Amino acid sequence: MYLTPERAVKIGLILIVISILLLGYSGFGLFSTASAAKNTAIAGKSEKTMAINVTSGLLLTYTVTSNSSGNFRAWFSEPSGAVVMESNFTGSGISKSIVAPVSGLWAFHIENLGNNNSYLKIHLGQLSYFLEAGLYSGVTMLIVGLVFIFYFLNVQKRENIRRSKNF
Numbered sequence: 001m002y003l004t005p006e007r008a009v010k011i012g013l014i015l016i017v018i019s020i021l022l023l024g025y026s027g028f029g030l031f032s033t034a035s036a037a038k039n040t041a042i043a044g045k046s047e048k049t050m051a052i053n054v055t056s057g058l059l060l061t062y063t064v065t066s067n068s069s070g071n072f073r074a075w076f077s078e079p080s081g082a083v084v085m086e087s088n089f090t091g092s093g094i095s096k097s098i099v100a101p102v103s104g105l106w107a108f109h110i111e112n113l114g115n116n117n118s119y120l121k122i123h124l125g126q127l128s129y130f131l132e133a134g135l136y137s138g139v140t141m142l143i144v145g146l147v148f149i150f151y152f153l154n155v156q157k158r159e160n161i162r163r164s165k166n167f
Contacts, residue, residue, distance in 0.1 A: 005151070009152040012148030015142070023142070027135075029128065029134075037121050037122065039120070040119070041119050042118055043112065044117055045112065046111070047112075048111075049109050050124060052105075055100065057100065059097050059132070061124070062095070064089070071090050071112075072090070073088050073109075074096075076106055079102060080102075084098060097127075108124050
């Protein structure tokens with residue numbers, strides 16, 4: 001089947017509309033998980049614990065940002081008590097993720113290893129595969145849609161040049 005320029009622009013516009021819907025859905029989902037960040041004060045030489053209900057098989061993430069240059073340690077503990085993703089970091093922050101092997105009530109621990117009080121912004125969450133797939137699919141469809149529209153514009157430009165040479 002021959003791809004006419006008119007059919008290419010229709011396919012391109014349809015793909016762009018679908019990609020905008022997918023990117024909007026994914027963006028809203030990512031924004032709603034990102035807005036779940038908590039500002040937390042942690043005293044020197046102390047530890048804070050936060051609970052999070054986890055579904056197995058989903059991507060479990062933590063992101064910690066700090067405005068101080070203190071030393072910190074962060075980790076998850078599974079419902080069984082096993083320590084997962086233990087990391088030491090300083091200053092600006094850290095971000096880690098893991099696919100949760102088991103469901104249940106996990107605990108996120110953050111420990112201030114320094115003597116000074118610090119203010120941290122902590123985000124705990126799970127990124128659904130639907131959001132991730134929607135984001136990748138939306139970007140791909142947007143690129144393919146733009147290629148179809150540029151194909152249409154290129155054919156139109158060549159047609160206009162051909163017509164102007166004939167007159």
